[in-house]
Amino acid sequence: MPVLVSEFDFHLPPELVAQRPIADRAGARMLHLSRAMGSFADRHFRDLPGLLRPDDLLVLNNTRVFPARLFGHRAGVHAQPVSPNNPAAGQHLRGKVEVLLTRQLAEHEWLALVHPGRKIGVGERIFFPADAEGEPLLQAEVVARGTFGERTLRFAPVADFFGVVERIGHVPLPPYIDRPDTEADRERYQTVFARDRGSVAAPTAGLHFTPEIMEAIRARGVETAEVTLHVGLGTFQPLRNDVVEENKLHREAYSISPEAAAAINRAKRAGRRVVAVGTTTVRTLEFCAAQSPEGVIQPGRGDADIFIYPGFRFRVVDALLTNFHLPKSSLLMLVSAFAGRENVLRAYEHAVQERYHFFSYGDCMFVE
Numbered sequence: 001m002p003v004l005v006s007e008f009d010f011h012l013p014p015e016l017v018a019q020r021p022i023a024d025r026a027g028a029r030m031l032h033l034s035r036a037m038g039s040f041a042d043r044h045f046r047d048l049p050g051l052l053r054p055d056d057l058l059v060l061n062n063t064r065v066f067p068a069r070l071f072g073h074r075a076g077v078h079a080q081p082v083s084p085n086n087p088a089a090g091q092h093l094r095g096k097v098e099v100l101l102t103r104q105l106a107e108h109e110w111l112a113l114v115h116p117g118r119k120i121g122v123g124e125r126i127f128f129p130a131d132a133e134g135e136p137l138l139q140a141e142v143v144a145r146g147t148f149g150e151r152t153l154r155f156a157p158v159a160d161f162f163g164v165v166e167r168i169g170h171v172p173l174p175p176y177i178d179r180p181d182t183e184a185d186r187e188r189y190q191t192v193f194a195r196d197r198g199s200v201a202a203p204t205a206g207l208h209f210t211p212e213i214m215e216a217i218r219a220r221g222v223e224t225a226e227v228t229l230h231v232g233l234g235t236f237q238p239l240r241n242d243v244v245e246e247n248k249l250h251r252e253a254y255s256i257s258p259e260a261a262a263a264i265n266r267a268k269r270a271g272r273r274v275v276a277v278g279t280t281t282v283r284t285l286e287f288c289a290a291q292s293p294e295g296v297i298q299p300g301r302g303d304a305d306i307f308i309y310p311g312f313r314f315r316v317v318d319a320l321l322t323n324f325h326l327p328k329s330s331l332l333m334l335v336s337a338f339a340g341r342e343n344v345l346r347a348y349e350h351a352v353q354e355r356y357h358f359f360s361y362g363d364c365m366f367v368e
Contacts, residue, residue, distance in 0.1 A: 018361035054221035064194035067169030072128040117149030198230035205278035251303040319368040
């Protein structure tokens with residue numbers, strides 16, 4: 001029988017969705033779930049170093065979030081060609097537009113979610129000023145139209161594209177955080193080990209770590225390695241088919257260094273645990289392992305589109321730290337594939353009863 005998306009539903013009171021980060025990154029609660037026993041215990045994230053084994057390999061996603069949400073205006077329908085000295089010259093600006101950059105396709109081209117998507121067709125231009133009264137600092141043309149608000153944008157070349165985006169962009173907080181982003185989000189919606197810019201959403205399990213926690217983990221003898229998966233459009237898109245297997249996920253860019261690949265392969269050969277921090281790390285490792293008949297991790301770059309749901313055979317990951325996920329989401333299915341759907345839904349029911357906080361700025365779960 002087919003597996004239905006509805007089988008991964010649970011009741012979540014709206015007030016348990018975390019709207020802001022807690023003052024202390026490492027102060028989150030942590031539900032400790034045993035896969036073998038099906039049991040769980042209430043802990044705190046600070047307990048994690050003591051739960052790790054001295055010979056574990058802890059794998060982190062070092063992607064860095066950039067302020068990918070831009071606010072601009074459409075040009076008028078009969079707009080004249082843009083002047084190189086004044087990009088808004090002759091333009092009749094109208095209609096506010098919200099753009100979420102989700103994936104870089106080429107040097108000047110991006111896949112994006114555009115709102116209001118229905119009104120914006122191929123050939124339209126969008127201008128992005130620093131403020132409501134300012135001159136446009138970026139301009140883009142819509143060169144292709146996708147589904148559900150997706151557009152391909154081609155930006156006019158500027159000297160420092162990412163510098164401008166850092167100046168005028170907004171932190172792309174998930175839609176379930178019902179407030180505008182703040183300057184504080186630029187720090188807190190970012191892991192302390194973030195290095196490689198490219199994500200439009202944080203790998204949220206990593207948000208709990210502090211330099212002190214990392215030091216305690218290494219002092220215990222735990223080895224660490226870093227991979228990169230740039231979190232993209234799939235994070236914001238619901239599963240649209242009722243049957244789980246009929247859904248597909250968007251591709252996300254990943255990279256694994258020779259040093260990280262060697263550390264992971266060395267741990268697996270020695271029978272040591274590989275502990276993944278976050279579902280993004282799981283997807284990276286398991287996608288790469290699936291490319292080799294022996295499950296060996298090869299260094300390199302590529303695009304991962306792996307969809308993990310119950311029935312999947314894990315080749316690399318032995319333990320998982322993860323936040324609590326949306327009902328009926330692909331991420332909840334991934335955790336269910338790792339720990340068992342019944343185990344996970346019972347753990348989630350307990351988390352709701354105990355008033356854990358959910359999603360990006362919420363609490364976490366350690367599964368082993």
